[in-house]
Amino acid sequence: MTKGKPPERYIPNILKFAFGGSSGMLATCIVQPLDLIKTRMQLSGGKRSSFSVGSEIVTKEGFMALYSGLSAGLLRQATYTTTRLGVFNYFFDTYKETQGKAPGFGTKTLMGVGAGSIGAFVGTPAEVALIRMTADGRLPKDQRRNYRNVADALMRIVKEEGALKLWRGATPTVIRAMVVNAAQLGTYQQAREMFLAVVRDGVALHFCASMVSGLVTTIASMPVDIIKTRIQNAAKGQSQLSVVTNLLRNEGLFSLWKGFLPYYARLGPHTVLTFIFLEQMNAAYFRLTEPMPTKKL
Template sequence: MSGTKSESSNAVVKYPWWYGGVGGIVACIITHPLDLAKVRLQTAARPKPTLFSMIQRILKNDGPLGLYSGLTASILRQCTYTTARFGCYDFIKENLLPADKLNSTLYLLPCSMISGAIGGFVGNPADVVNIRMQNDSAHEPHLRRNYKNAIDGVTRIFKEEGVRKLLTGLGPNLVRGVLMTASQVVSYDVCKHNLVTTFGFDASEKKTHFTASLVAGLVATTICSPADVIKTRIMNAHQHHESTLKVLSSSIRNEGLGFMFRGWLPSFARLGPNTILIFLVVEQLRKYEIGMHQHF
């Protein structure tokens, strides 16, 4: 991540704040079909379909292009949510943390939690549209919203339902943003540091980045699953307002505690490659110093 300390030097190198957003956009374009299947699984009625049967269902009902339903909203979400949380995380590391504490979990956790909350707030409107667009074709025709694109979705929600609707699910989204950022970026930074200092990996090699990001993806998927499922159900609801507590109690009553990890496999199938791609892209941007006109 940017703002990290060189393994051979005490100098802190500051990279552009938008690196994480670019990595997120590239990752989301590649992994969007898996994200779509995950969202559909989280809201599907019983009997619970498998990841592959859900993908087959989407292909059968909507065709190949159906696998990219809501792509514009996913990209908008990366431009807001991912860019904000990665950018804030890097900014705080660069400007507030001591240079000798950049690999300390004790310092990185609060830094990542603050960044995740900011990202969750900034990205909430795009996330509402994203969930709705990905689930739209799964509804009966008279319940479909038929947004043309992400901007149309945000505009229509604002006009038809009010600004409060764009903040639907903000609570669980903030929680998820905090959990995701803390588990993802901190796991990556700490794992990469340990691979280099303890196991002799080369900090510049892709296998180091791949291994650290794979671990980060596993940790993030497990920790974020409950908040992710609840957030998806709240944002997809057609009722005027579904509180977090109401959705939680209803889901536990009808499905048991296991519902919180519903769709874990498709979540990891999407988040694992997504996390790997984000960090691989970020590391390449760092390597070639894209967008850097001078060294800091």
């Protein structure tokens, strides 16, 4: 008598959200210095390399300054990545249950865009705090905001500028998330199929595909990311339109790709690390909840 196919196992929805956020937070702990350098370069008006910016930070502010804004980066992952991956997995499983099959590539891309936009809106307050905290060290001492941590940043923004300022730059943040998710899903799948002919399925394959995906995603999303960064760091009373027009008038069109190297160097590894941590958490859950085999009498 043949055995029936074992029932497919699912991870509870609340754990999907928790695993997604935790994996993003772990990855952020590793790549935070690159995020800091990228932000400093995007806010700088001069033509400087990522290496000179990084060395200047260490020389003037100390090595630990590379982790400035880490608390805000972790909160961003706890809000944005938790929501993005959790919503995407919820969309995916709901489609699979109702349609009786996995969604196609186009449907998965739309799910990713939708999940990314929702996650970006939820994560915008942490994004505003992150941009300001990582940018603070480049300002003259009398102009620095000197936020102690992300909680202090959020409370002071509400007190000094109003609660709505927590969503300053929400529109470009959401647009960036939609571009990132659309580009990542499409190019990652294509690169994965391409590398599969020469690289065995595993961490090496995921790394190669993620780096190609990261390159395309960086080119597509950097202009929106720089505009978002400038808007969120702008002084009180400065309009979003004036921020964009001043940027293009004073620094030129190609300034929209300023900080390309650290942005790309962060995006690829962060994607790889996030999904490696996520897969390990999923595997650990299935391993720990594996039903005990019944003993034969």
